[in-house]
Amino acid sequence: MTWDDGRLKRLVKDLVCMESPSFDAEGVEQVELRLAEEMDAQGAECLFYPTDRGPVLEVRRGQGGALLLGHADTVWPRSTLQKMPFGDAGGVLSGPGVLDMKAGLVYTLAAVSQLDTEVPFDWLVTPDEEVGSEASRTLIEDRAHGAPVVLVAEPGAAGGALKIGRAGVGNFLLEIVGIQSHAGLDPEAGASAIRELAQQILWLGSLENHLLGTTVNVGVVEGGSRPNVIAGQAKAQIDIRVRTSKEMERMQETLNHPPHFDARTSIHYVGGFSRPPMDLRPEAARWFDVAADIWQGLTGARLDGLNVGGASDGNFTAALAPTLDGLGAVGQGAHAVHEQVQWDYTQPRIQLIRSLVEQAFRNGQEGTL
Numbered sequence: 502m503t504w505d506d507g508r509l510k511r512l513v514k515d516l517v518c519m520e521s522p523s524f525d526a527e528g529v530e531q532v533e534l535r536l537a538e539e540m541d542a543q544g545a546e547c548l549f550y551p552t553d554r555g556p557v558l559e560v561r562r563g564q565g566g567a568l569l570l571g572h573a574d575t576v577w578p579r580s581t582l583q584k585m586p587f588g589d590a591g592g593v594l595s596g597p598g599v600l601d602m603k604a605g606l607v608y609t610l611a612a613v614s615q616l617d618t619e620v621p622f623d624w625l626v627t628p629d630e631e632v633g634s635e636a637s638r639t640l641i642e643d644r645a646h647g648a649p650v651v652l653v654a655e656p657g658a659a660g661g662a663l664k665i666g667r668a669g670v671g672n673f674l675l676e677i678v679g680i681q682s683h684a685g686l687d688p689e690a691g692a693s694a695i696r697e698l699a700q701q702i703l704w705l706g707s708l709e710n711h712l713l714g715t716t717v718n719v720g721v722v723e724g725g726s727r728p729n730v731i732a733g734q735a736k737a738q739i740d741i742r743v744r745t746s747k748e749m750e751r752m753q754e755t756l757n758h759p760p761h762f763d764a765r766t767s768i769h770y771v772g773g774f775s776r777p778p779m780d781l782r783p784e785a786a787r788w789f790d791v792a793a794d795i796w797q798g799l800t801g802a803r804l805d806g807l808n809v810g811g812a813s814d815g816n817f818t819a820a821l822a823p824t825l826d827g828l829g830a831v832g833q834g835a836h837a838v839h840e841q842v843q844w845d846y847t848q849p850r851i852q853l854i855r856s857l858v859e860q861a862f863r864n865g866q867e868g869t870l
C-alpha cells in the first residue's frame with residue numbers, strides 16, 4: 502500500500518482520536534499497537550517491552566542502522582477531545598497531541614516503511630517522554646550507544662527548522678518545616694515556613710543567568726494552615742533550565758548549599774536534573790549539514806537549526822551519538838489548545854527522515870562519517 506496523503510491523514514486522525522496521556526498505560530499501548538499494525542517495513546520485527554508507564558515499542562530491522570525516536574504519550578488528559586476535537590481543514594490538522602507528536606510518529610512509520618529492505622533501522626516509541634522518560638531512559642540510552650545517528654521526530658520549529666540545542670531540565674522540590682504558633686498570642690514562639698519560603702524564592706530568582714540561558718521558575722507553592730497561625734510548613738516546586746553542562750553543575754552545587762534565612766526553620770531541597778542539556782557537537786553538526794542538503798533538494802529552502810528551551814529524549818542521546826531533533830511535524834501550539842500541524846510539510850519531512858536513515862546505511866557501508 503502506498504503512503505499517499507489519504508492514508509497518512511487517516512492514520513494521524515486515528516492516533517489523535519486514541520487519547521494517550523502520560524501515565525495512561527492503556528492509552529499509549531493502544532497507540533503503539535496501532536503503529537505496529539500499520540507497519541509496512543518488510544522483515545521488521547515489532548517488540549513490546551512492558552514498563553509501569555505502558556510498553557515501549559521497538560521496531561527494528563537488521564543491525565547498525567539509524568536510531569529513530571518517538572513518544573506515544575501526550576500532555577492532554579482523557580476527554581480533551583470533547584472540547585478540542587480532531588480537525589482537518591485541508592492544509593491544517595488540529596487536535597490534542599497532533600503536533601507533539603502523533604504526526605511525527607506517522608511520518609517515521611511512513612519513512613521506514615519506504616526504505617529498501619536491505620536498509621537497517623531501529624525505532625523506539627516510548628510511553629513517558631512528556632513526564633521525563635524515567636521508564637524508557639535505559640532502553641533509549643542502550644540503543645543510542647553505537648548508533649550512527651539518532652533521529653528524533655519531535656515537532657520542528659518555524660519553517661521546518663531542526664532543534665540543535667535543547668535546555669537541560671532540573672526539577673526540584675523545596676520543603677520547609679517551621680514552628681507553628683498562634684499569630685496573636687505567641688508570635689515569638691513561631692518560625693514561619695512561609696516567610697522562609699518567600700526569601701528562598703527571591704534567592705532562587707537571583708540564580709538566573711539570562712546571558713547563559715539559565716532560568717529558574719517557582720511554579721507551584723503551598724503552605725500554612727490558617728491566617729492566624731504562623732506557618733509550620735511550606736513547599737515549592739521549581740523548574741530550572743540550563744544550556745550548558747557547566748551551568749547544570751553550578752546550579753546543582755548551589756542548591757546543595759542554599760542559604761538559610763531563619764535558622765529555626767529547616768529547609769530541604771530534593772531533586773535533580775532529569776535531562777542534561779543538548780548542545781551541537783561536531784559530529785552532529787556534520788549530520789545537520791547532511792540534513793540541510795537533503796532539505797534544500799526537497800523543498801528549495803534553507804534548513805535552520807535552533808536552540809530551544811524545551812527538552813526531549815534527544816537530550817539523553819546527544820551525549821552518546823550524533824542526534825538530530827525536531828525532524829517531525831511542523832506547525833504550532835504544542836501543549837496548547839491551538840495545537841496544529843501544517844500539512845504541506847508532510848511529504849518533505851517523511852522523505853527527509855527516510856533519506857537520513859539511508860545515508861546512515863551508506864556511511865556504514867563506506868565506513869565514513
Ligand SMILES: [Zn+2]
Pocket residue numbers: 572601602630655656813
Ligand atoms: Zn514531544
